[in-house]
Amino acid sequence: MTLSLAQLFRAAVMIAALLGLAALAPAARAQVNIDINQGNVQPLPIAIPSFLGQGGDAELARNIASVVEADLKNSGLFAPIDHKAFIEKITNTDVPPRFGDWRIINAQALVTGRVVRQGDGRLRTEFRLWDVFAGNQLDGQQFFTDKNWRRVAHLIADMIYERLTGEKGYFDTRVVYVDESGPKDKRVKRLAIMDQDGFNVRYITGGDELVLTPRFSPTSQEITYMSFGRAEPRVYLLNIETGQREVVGNFPGMTFSPRFSPDGQKVIMSLQQGGDSNLYAMDLRSRATTRLTDSGAIDTSPSYSPDGARIVFESDRGGNQQIYVMSSSGGGAQRISFGEGRYSTPVWSPRGDLIAFTKQSGGKFAIGVMKPDGTGERILTEGFHNEGPTWAPNGRVLMFFRDQGGGPKIYSVDVTGRNERRIPTPGFASDPAWSPPLN
Amino acid sequence: MLRTKRYGAAGKIAAAVCATLLLAACAKKGGADGMGGAGGYGADGAYGAGGRGGPPGSQQDFVVNVGDRVFFETDSTELTSTARSTLDKQAQWLSRYPRYAILIEGHADERGTREYNFALGARRSQVARDYLAARGVPASRVRTTSYGKERPVAVCDDISCWSQNRRAVTVLQGGAGS
Numbered sequence: 129m130t131l132s133l134a135q136l137f138r139a140a141v142m143i144a145a146l147l148g149l150a151a152l153a154p155a156a157r158a159q160v161n162i163d164i165n166q167g168n169v170q171p172l173p174i175a176i177p178s179f180l181g182q183g184g185d186a187e188l189a190r191n192i193a194s195v196v197e198a199d200l201k202n203s204g205l206f207a208p209i210d211h212k213a214f215i216e217k218i219t220n221t222d223v224p225p226r227f228g229d230w231r232i233i234n235a236q237a238l239v240t241g242r243v244v245r246q247g248d249g250r251l252r253t254e255f256r257l258w259d260v261f262a263g264n265q266l267d268g269q270q271f272f273t274d275k276n277w278r279r280v281a282h283l284i285a286d287m288i289y290e291r292l293t294g295e296k297g298y299f300d301t302r303v304v305y306v307d308e309s310g311p312k313d314k315r316v317k318r319l320a321i322m323d324q325d326g327f328n329v330r331y332i333t334g335g336d337e338l339v340l341t342p343r344f345s346p347t348s349q350e351i352t353y354m355s356f357g358r359a360e361p362r363v364y365l366l367n368i369e370t371g372q373r374e375v376v377g378n379f380p381g382m383t384f385s386p387r388f389s390p391d392g393q394k395v396i397m398s399l400q401q402g403g404d405s406n407l408y409a410m411d412l413r414s415r416a417t418t419r420l421t422d423s424g425a426i427d428t429s430p431s432y433s434p435d436g437a438r439i440v441f442e443s444d445r446g447g448n449q450q451i452y453v454m455s456s457s458g459g460g461a462q463r464i465s466f467g468e469g470r471y472s473t474p475v476w477s478p479r480g481d482l483i484a485f486t487k488q489s490g491g492k493f494a495i496g497v498m499k500p501d502g503t504g505e506r507i508l509t510e511g512f513h514n515e516g517p518t519w520a521p522n523g524r525v526l527m528f529f530r531d532q533g534g535g536p537k538i539y540s541v542d543v544t545g546r547n548e549r550r551i552p553t554p555g556f557a558s559d560p561a562w563s564p565p566l567n
Numbered sequence: 568m569l570r571t572k573r574y575g576a577a578g579k580i581a582a583a584v585c586a587t588l589l590l591a592a593c594a595k596k597g598g599a600d601g602m603g604g605a606g607g608y609g610a611d612g613a614y615g616a617g618g619r620g621g622p623p624g625s626q627q628d629f630v631v632n633v634g635d636r637v638f639f640e641t642d643s644t645e646l647t648s649t650a651r652s653t654l655d656k657q658a659q660w661l662s663r664y665p666r667y668a669i670l671i672e673g674h675a676d677e678r679g680t681r682e683y684n685f686a687l688g689a690r691r692s693q694v695a696r697d698y699l700a701a702r703g704v705p706a707s708r709v710r711t712t713s714y715g716k717e718r719p720v721a722v723c724d725d726i727s728c729w730s731q732n733r734r735a736v737t738v739l740q741g742g743a744g745s
Contacts (some may be wrong), residue, residue, distance in 0.1 A: 312722040338717055340681060354685075360712060361685070382689060382713060385682040398686065400713070403644070403693040405686040426686040442683065448642070449683055472680040486680050515680055531677075559681070 130391040137167060141281060142397045144216060154306065169544070172292065174200060175235035175260075177218045178211075180242035185251070188277055189243040190255060195281035202540075203525070204547030208551070209235055218511035221256060230260045237266075240348045241284070246272075253280045257288050278327060283567070298520035302563040303527060304342040305538060306350055307331060308556035312535075313432065319353060321368065324520070324562070326552040332368055344563045347392030352376065354384045363397045365412075377410045377417055385428045389456075390436045396420070398428040407441060407458075420458035431483075432456060440464075440474040440500070451485060453500060461497050464502030473516050476500070478564075479523035482543070486515050486528075495528045497543060508545040518562045526563060527551065529558040623663045626739050633660045637695060639733040642679070644690045646698060654695060657737055658702030669704075670738045671695050673713045674720075676729035681715060688713030694736040 176197040181189030200206035216229040223239045230238050241255035250272050257267040267287055271280045279300060286297025307320040307329075319333040319342050332351075333339055343354035349369045354361060363383040366373040377383065379399050386397040391443075393412055398405045407420040407427050421427040425445035432439055433456075440453050446463065449470040454461035465471035469489025476483055482497040487507070494510040495517050508526070517528045524543050529536045535556035541548040551557075621627025629635060634657070637650035646654065661667065673692030675684035692711035700706050721728035 145569065282658075313719050315717065340717070341718070382685070384685045398682070400689045403690040405689065426683060426690070428682045428686055429680070449680075472683055488679070491678075 134450075162274060169205060169546075171205055172236055173209055173234050174206050174237040174239065174288075175209045175214065175230055175233070176200070177214060179240075179253070179255070180218065180221060182245070184189050185243050185245055188251070189241070189253075190285070192243065192277055192281045193239075193241065195278055195325075196255075196285045196288070199282060199285035202325065202547075203289065204542050205289070205293060208389075209233060220277045221254065224263070224265070225258060227258070227260050227263045230258075232428045235260050237288075239284075239288060242557070250274050251277065251280075253284070254334070255284050255287075257291060273496040278323065281520075282325075295524060296522045296557075296565070298522045298525060298562075300566050301521060302344075302566065303518075303538075303551075303560050304344055304556045304563070305553070305555065305560040306339060306342065308536060308558060309335075319351065319366075320341065320553075322551075322553065324551075329554055331550075332366070332371075341559050343387045343561045345388050345392045346390055346564045347388075352386040352388060352395050352397075354386065363395065365395070368561070370410075376412075377408070377415070379417075381407070383408075385430065387431055389432050390434050396430045396439065398430070407439070418448075418458070420454070420456075421461070423461075429473045433476050434478055438476075438500075440476055442472045442474060449488075451502075464498065464500070465505075466502060467505055475517055475519060477519050478521050481523065484517035484519060484526055486517065495541070497527065506545065508541050508543070509539075509548055516559055518560050521565045527560040527562060529560060531558070574626065597667070616646045629657075629660055629737075629739055633657055635738070636734045636736040638730060639691055639735070640734065641676070641729070642687070643733075644687065644694050646694060651698065655702060658699050658704050661704050661708070665708075666741070667680070667739045668708050668710070668741050670740055671699075671709060671711045672718075672736045672738060673711065674718060674732055674734050675716045676718045676732040678729060679716065684715035685713050688715050691733075691735045695737065699737075 144270040176193055176450055179189035179193040197208045201208050213233045215232060215409055216226045218225060218240050219250040221242045225238055225240060238258040238260050239255060241253065244252045246252055252270055252272055254270040256265055259266050269287060271283060273280050273353055282300040289297035301324045302321050303324055304319065304321050307318045308315050310316045316335045318331050318335045319337050319339050320331050322329045338356040340354045342351050344351060349367055351366045351368055353364055355364050361382045361384060363386040364373050365376050376386065377396050382400040383397050386395050388395055394409045395412065396407060396409045399408050404424055405426045407430050409420055410418050423443060423445040425443050427441055427443045430439050430441040434468045437456055438453055439456050440451060442449050443452050449472045450463050451465040451471045451474045452463050469487050471485050471487050473486045474483050484495065484497050487494040487496050491512065492510050493512060494507045494512045495514050496505055496507040498505040512520040512532060514530045514538055515529055517526045519526055525540055526543065527538055527540045529538050536558035538551040538553060538557045538560045539548055540551055599720050620631045634653045637646065641718050671692040673688030675687045679687065692713060696711050699709065719732040721731040
């Protein structure tokens with residue numbers, strides 16, 4: 129699809145509105161890059177009437193539109209308009225809407241769509257995104273599915289999000305986490321995978337073993353995690369499609385805190401050696417292991433930079449937990465956290481620009497971010513007891529878990545610190561880790 | 568002065584925990600959580616059935632009369648004087664009853680991040696093992712593991728519980744009935 133200059137301008141203005149910026153010149157498409165650290169974003173008013181569907185598919189059509197609406201609303205960047213305010217009733221998605229009717233209710237964008245049952249039984253879902261003030265179609269797409277309608281809705285929401293913000297969406301993603309049940313001293317923990325909005329929860333381990341800190345492979349249907357297995361705590365690799373699992377490496381002690389490299393070829397983790405814990409990387413193809421630290425300290429929670437060149441980790445080598453960055457081949461570790469308190473669980477943003485962490489200070493546990501050089505520290509949320517941040521693939525939203533005594537729950541928060549939300553889960557939930565983009 | 572007082576309190580807590588431990592251990596016996604070491608305490612059929620203190624050389628004797636656990640200060644792996652005297656008694660008892668192998672479990676309280684607490688628990692179990700080794704318990708009899716903050720014994724959200732959860736527990740393995 130090609131857009132006229134006028135269309136581009138309108139899109140730019142809409143993005144400006146989204147950002148709370150004053151205005152952008154028509155040729156300023158390059159400025160569509162959002163400064164994700166800008167505060168005070170005014171959510172963009174958007175109208176998403178129910179999609180159209182015939183007979184038995186009418187409810188499905190409504191549900192798809194509702195999920196699109198929920199995704200956009202939950203991002204904090206969009207303000208879906210109450211359907212009761214709508215003037216025009218959309219009856220045909222092939223003709224342009226009456227833009228005037230939508231301008232009156234201050235909708236800046238309008239989404240229309242329909243669901244059509246095809247001859248082969250599959251569903252075709254079409255949607256169109258309209259710029260209400262320019263009176264133009266900004267985007268339009270169709271998807272085919274047999275039953276995974278929620279995924280179609282997330283894909284549509286991603287396209288709308290990307291078209292209007294200039295950033296990749298994150299709605300068609302999943303989260304692996306630890307489902308917790310039972311009393312605190314005998315907690316049963318199971319690995320679970322859910323869509324990013326908390327739906328489609330699937331349990332992938334049975335609860336007979338203590339399992340912790342699952343992480344998605346960036347490139348395959350695999351998860352690495354720590355489990356007590358039958359005897360000693362070890363890092364495992366689990367294929368979530370075949371159910372096949374194996375211990376990672378043949379180490380003499382406890383291995384824990386695993387994470388994949390960005391190319392999916394390595395797992396990096398801690399190995400307990402006497403009273404110390406050191407970082408090791410294992411190449412999944414050659415099975416070769418490389419020792420990366422040897423500091424006579426507790427080195428743990430390693431996370432690669434997105435280009436794979438560096439590793440951020442926590443260490444108590446200086447007396448208490450602080451964050452360090454070193455080369456991914458080991459060596460040259462530089463401390464980057466210098467604020468008051470103890471810093472732990474660093475995770476590098478997929479965009480490379482920030483490192484998220486847990487910070488303990490004065491009995492409180494905060495989730496924060498800082499630049500990889502340690503400057504620009506910002507606290508996103510604080511209290512007892514927040515822990516374990518994970519990044520959405522677009523680096524704009526984080527999840528973490530919070531346990532205020534009753535049991536842990538998963539929350540999401542924008543990288544600006546706004547829009548903190550609980551992610552609904554069937555049981556207590558901890559250790560979330562976001563998937564890479566699914567498509 | 569403050570420190571002395573605190574150690575005294577820890578001693579009292581230790582006694583209280585030992586009393587409740589019998590129940591916990593019994594409950595654990597039939598559990599399907601797979602967490603207890605194979606052949607660990609709780610596998611002894613007679614365990615908990617005898618009188619307080621149990622027959623000399625029994626697991627109950629060890630737990631009640633010697634003390635199976637030592638406690639640590641916040642974020643510390645240093646052995647307190649109370650902890651050292653408990654480990655001294657453990658070493659004597661273990662020398663008298665060499666049929667037992669032991670597993671030392673290191674634990675942390677909940678006020679720390681998961682990964683760090685695994686490492687901290689591991690370090691606590693190592694410290695206890697090293698101390699026992701120095702008191703004549705050969706390293707070949709001793710395995711160590713860490714549960715991090717995953718298995719608190721005391722469940723509440725204040726200092727009284729946290730202090731009980733920062734522990735290294737010496738678990739007798741094998742030797743039952745011999």
